[in-house]
Amino acid sequence: MIRVASGLRMVLAAFALAAFAFFLLGPLVNLALWSVAERWYTPYKLPVVYGTRYWEQVFRPTGD
Known part of the structure; x- marks a missing residue:
């Protein structure tokens, strides 16, 4: 019984960590990808x- 609860707790912790990483890093990765994309068609x-x-x-000394 204790082993099952411990395993379930580890699965929930892993899921929570994966969800946190997805919601935190997902938008940052998307932003980084958009920053180097010159052409991106539908x-x-x-x-x-x-x-x-x-x-x-943008970073030119006489940038617009």
């Missing part, structure tokens, strides 16, 4: 073209 799951062109434009 039917594709990932960007078609990656690049740092917009990063260079």
